[in-house]
Every structure is written in structure tokens, then in C-alpha cells.
Amino acid sequence: MKNLDITTLRHGTALVKKGFAKMQKGGVIMDVINYEQAKIAEESGAVAVMALERVPADIRAHGGVAKMADPKIIQEIIDVVSIPVMAKVRIGHFVEAQALEALGVDMIDESEVLTPADPFYHVDKRLFTIPFVCGCRNLGEAVRRIWEGAAMIRTKGEAGTGNIIEAIRHQRMVTSMTQTLKDMEKTEIQALAKEYSQSYVNSIKTLTNQKVKDTSIIFEKYSYNTVKKEIVDILKEIKEIQRLPVVNFAAGGIATPADAAIMMQLGSDGVFVGSGIFKSENPKKRAKAIVEAVAHYDEPEVIAEVSKDLGDAMPGIEIETIPEEQLLQKRGW
Amino acid sequence: MNINGTVVIVRHKEHIDKIDALIIPGGESSTISKILAKSGMYDAIVQRVKDNTLPIMGTCAGCVLLAKKIVGNKGEITSLRVMDIEVERNAFGRQKESFEKSIEIKGFSKPYHAVFIRAPVIKKVWETCKILATIDKKIIAVRQKRFLAFSFHPELADDFRLHRYFLEMFV
Numbered sequence: 155m156k157n158l159d160i161t162t163l164r165h166g167t168a169l170v171k172k173g174f175a176k177m178q179k180g181g182v183i184m185d186v187i188n189y190e191q192a193k194i195a196e197e198s199g200a201v202a203v204m205a206l207e208r209v210p211a212d213i214r215a216h217g218g219v220a221k222m223a224d225p226k227i228i229q230e231i232i233d234v235v236s237i238p239v240m241a242k243v244r245i246g247h248f249v250e251a252q253a254l255e256a257l258g259v260d261m262i263d264e265s266e267v268l269t270p271a272d273p274f275y276h277v278d279k280r281l282f283t284i285p286f287v288c289g290c291r292n293l294g295e296a297v298r299r300i301w302e303g304a305a306m307i308r309t310k311g312e313a314g315t316g317n318i319i320e321a322i323r324h325q326r327m328v329t330s331m332t333q334t335l336k337d338m339e340k341t342e343i344q345a346l347a348k349e350y351s352q353s354y355v356n357s358i359k360t361l362t363n364q365k366v367k368d369t370s371i372i373f374e375k376y377s378y379n380t381v382k383k384e385i386v387d388i389l390k391e392i393k394e395i396q397r398l399p400v401v402n403f404a405a406g407g408i409a410t411p412a413d414a415a416i417m418m419q420l421g422s423d424g425v426f427v428g429s430g431i432f433k434s435e436n437p438k439k440r441a442k443a444i445v446e447a448v449a450h451y452d453e454p455e456v457i458a459e460v461s462k463d464l465g466d467a468m469p470g471i472e473i474e475t476i477p478e479e480q481l482l483q484k485r486g487w
Numbered sequence: 488m489n490i491n492g493t494v495v496i497v498r499h500k501e502h503i504d505k506i507d508a509l510i511i512p513g514g515e516s517s518t519i520s521k522i523l524a525k526s527g528m529y530d531a532i533v534q535r536v537k538d539n540t541l542p543i544m545g546t547c548a549g550c551v552l553l554a555k556k557i558v559g560n561k562g563e564i565t566s567l568r569v570m571d572i573e574v575e576r577n578a579f580g581r582q583k584e585s586f587e588k589s590i591e592i593k594g595f596s597k598p599y600h601a602v603f604i605r606a607p608v609i610k611k612v613w614e615t616c617k618i619l620a621t622i623d624k625k626i627i628a629v630r631q632k633r634f635l636a637f638s639f640h641p642e643l644a645d646d647f648r649l650h651r652y653f654l655e656m657f658v
Binding site: 162163164165166167169170173174176177178179180181196197199200201202232236237238255258259260261283284285445446449450 | 498513514515517518521522525526547548563576577581582583584585586587588589602603604605640643
């Protein structure tokens with residue numbers, strides 16, 4: 155007699171979504187704007203490509219409202235490469251996400267690089283069959299995105315700048331707070347969970363102008379009590395395993411092999427390179443060099459070797475010269 | 488698992504000479520193939536396979552890399568060509584179609600809960616290669632001499648029976 159369990163095929167479970175993210179570990183995911191670039195990325199050893207209409211540096215220069223890429227471009231890229239294809243949606247824009255899922259995209263980046271769509275909420279990522287990656291600046295943002303169902307977390311950094319400083323800041327913020335959790339008692343963790351739930355509380359307060367009680371629904375179908383309780387569980391797990399419970403990538407400002415390797419040494423599981431490759435003088439050579447730097451991130455001889463003669467990196471921008479309201483990392487909550 | 492041994496990560500060709508058995512895990516087969524070639528590990532593994540001194544277990548991408556033939560390969564993957572199997576990459580479809588399922592494996596008394604991520608399928612086996620498991624007639628686990636290939640990810644499960652099977656039979 156066959157066990158009933160033998161016949162069931164389960165799609166889109168947390169295990170399947172987080173499993174996909176784990177298969178990207180130790181790899182480089184590259185931003186591409188057409189199938190020619192996607193092909194170069196694949197040939198250079200990228201583990202996946204991120205399909206976009208414009209790389210972040212050009213989004214910055216172009217201005218206007220940045221949205222999900224034209225599905226035609228994404229489809230062309232899907233048809234040409236055998237590695238996974240990811241694409242970005244605006245923060246909170248669950249219909250862009252539904253469209254990308256229908257198209258066959260393998261992972262969605264709910265990204266601050268695009269103009270946010272929802273002033274109150276991020277997407278409820280548990281409702282989707284395909285996995286999501288989300289940016290964070292600190293442990294609170296990471297935990298909220300994980301609670302919402304993200305299968306992968308990445309630093310926000312400051313995309314399109316070719317400047318690593320913000321990515322390092324965000325990685326250090328997450329790591330330091332993770333270490334701090336180690337010595338926290340039960341009551342302190344509960345207080346932290348309450349603090350981390352505040353952004354949902356603030357949204358519902360703005361929407362209803364009512365006092366928020368423990369039983370109040372604050373996000374989708376979830377009550378304030380449930381949110382706090384489940385965030386406590388996530389924090390306990392982070393305290394226990396001393397890392398995020400999902401794969402953690404670096405993104406936002408990576409321009410050189412050494413940039414990629416420093417993020418790996420600081421605890422990232424892999425890297426996203428956005429404008430850094432195709433805005434540089436020799437994309438193919440740089441792409442290969444970054445792939446090798448990530449695979450051998452703790453071997454200085456390899457980093458030195460692959461960094462030779464790569465041509466000019468993207469020019470880069472000092473963060474202080476960017477007007478406050480143009481900082482992409484401030485998007486999302 | 489109550490088995491004595493040391494697990495090491497291999498990144499250089501020198502590492503290959505020091506190990507008793509090799510696991511090639513999931514990931515992107517095209518990426519792993521490039522790293523194998525560039526690091527010189529490819530030649531080192533092929534040599535030890537020729538000397539018959541290196542048992543290998545390949546899962547998902549690893550399964551692809553062990554195959555003698557890959558359907559539709561246009562040169563993006565140079566496989567190790569150690570098992571008499573033909574493999575089709577992403578044979579169940581894209582990530583949307585990825586799934587988990589309990590399967591029956593030959594020689595195991597209880598079902599094994601397997602996770603398939605953009606998984607390959609083994610289209611054909613020949614010579615001495617034996618089929619260990621199938622889903623709807625699709626081959627998902629095989630054994631030949633000292634080599635095992637699975638299209639799913641034992642590394643994502645808490646069930647170590649396949650790792651144990653590999654270690655106890657071959658090492």
C-alpha cells in the first residue's frame with residue numbers, strides 16, 4: 155500500500171523557496187538589461203541574472219517613476235539563458251509580482267531601487283509560489299521581511315553608486331545586532347519584537363486613526379499579537395543560530411572583486427552586482443573576476459590576481475553628494 | 488550521523504588529492520562547471536576517477552556534472568562524464584514548478600522526503616548504471632559503481648539516510 159503522502163507534490167512551500175535561495179550561495183547575481191548582457195553574465199559564471207529595464211545607475215540618472223521591467227525584455231532573457239532569472243517589483247506592488255510569477259521568473263526582488271508603490275506595506279510574500287529577496291539596512295528590516303515570507307535577504311547598500319560604504323554599513327548593522335541578541339533575555343527579546351513590529355502599527359494607525367490593541371489586525375490577516383509572537387520566534391532562531399535564518403546576500407554599490415570579497419568576509423552568502431559590471435570598461439572580464447573573487451573570497455592571492463588590468467570600474471558617487479530625498483536605501487520600512 | 492570523519496570544502500585542485508570521497512552539491516551547474524575548470528579541480532577529479540580512488544555523490548547540479556550526456560548542452564557545461572546517464576536540466580520547469588515530495592528509494596524501508604529545485608531528470612541510463620528511484624517514470628536517483636546521482640537535494644533535508652548510504656557503501 156502506498157502512503158498517501160507519496161502522491162502529493164507540494165509547490166511553493168517555505169522549504170522549496172528557501173531551498174532555491176540556498177542554491178545561489180557562494181554565487182554572483184548580475185543585473186542585465188537585455189539578453190545579450192544575460193548571455194555574457196551566464197558565460198562569466200553568474201548563478202542568476204536580474205532582469206531590468208535600466209541598471210540602478212541609469213535609474214538614478216533617468217529620474218521619474220521606476221517600475222517593473224517590460225515583460226518582453228524579461229521573456230527574451232528567460233528564453234536565452236539556462237540559469238535562473240530574477241526581476242524587480244516596486245515595494246508593495248503585489249500585482250507586478252503576480253505578473254512576474256505568471257511570466258515564469260524564478261525569484262522576485264521587492265526592491266527600493268524602483269519607486270515604492272504602497273506607502274504602508276510591503277508585499278505579503280507568503281502568498282506567492284516563487285521566492286522573494288528583499289533589501290534591509292538593519293536587523294529590524296531584515297526580520298520584518300523574513301516574517302513577511304522573504305526567502306533571501308540582501309543589504310540595501312546604495313544602489314547605482316559604485317560605492318561600497320552603505321552595503322558594509324548595512325551588513326555590519328545586521329551582524330552586530332545578531333551578536334547582541336546572544337546575551338538577550340526573554341523579556342528583552344519580547345521588547346525588541348515589539349519595537350520591530352512598530353512600523354506595521356504606525357501604518358494601521360495612519361490608516362484607521364484608532365488605538366491599536368493586541369487583537370487589532372495590523373497587516374493582511376495578522377493581528378498585532380500574532381506579529382509580535384512570530385517575530386519573537388524569528389529573533390529566538392537568530393539568537394540560536396547566530397545568523398539570519400535565510401540566505402543573506404550583499405548588494406548596493408559593489409564595483410570591484412575586492413568589494414565582493416569584503417562583503418563575503420563580513421558574512422554575506424553571495425553578492426548582487428548591479429551597475430558595477432555593465433557600467434564598467436570591460437564587463438566580461440570584470441564579471442569573471444567578481445565570480446572568482448566570491449568563490450575564493452578569503453584568498454588574497456586570488457583577489458590580487460583577478461583584480462589585475464580590469465580597466466576602469468564604474469566612476470562611482472560619494473554618498474554625501476546625493477540629496478537626502480534621492481537616497482534609495484530610505485525607501486521601505 | 489555517528490560516523491567518524493572530517494568534512495572539508497574543496498576549492499583547489501590540491502584539496503582533491505586529500506579527500507576520500509566527494510559530494511558535488513546543488514547550485515548552478517554552469518557556474519560550478521566553470522569553477523571546476525578554472526581551479527584545475529576538473530582535471531584532478533577526472534584523474535582520481537580514472538584511478539578508481541574517488542567515490543562521488545552528485546545532487547541536482549552535481550547530478551548534471553556527473554553525466555556523460557546533457558540534453559541540449561551548447562557548451563555551457565563541461566561535465567565530468569563519470570556516469571552512464573543522460574540528464575536533462577530544469578526538466579520539471581522553472582522555480583514555480585519546484586516541489587517537495589515523499590519518494591520511495593530502492594532498498595529503503597520508509598519513504599524519503601525529497602526537495603526538487605529546478606531539478607534535472609535522468610532521461611536514460613546504460614551499462615551498469617542502476618535506477619534507485621523514479622517519479623511518474625522519470626528517473627531521479629541512480630547508482631553506478633562508486634557513484635551516486637540524485638536530481639533532488641538531500642542537503643536540504645534533515646534525513647541523513649542518503650549521506651549514510653553513500654558513506655557506508657563506498658568509504
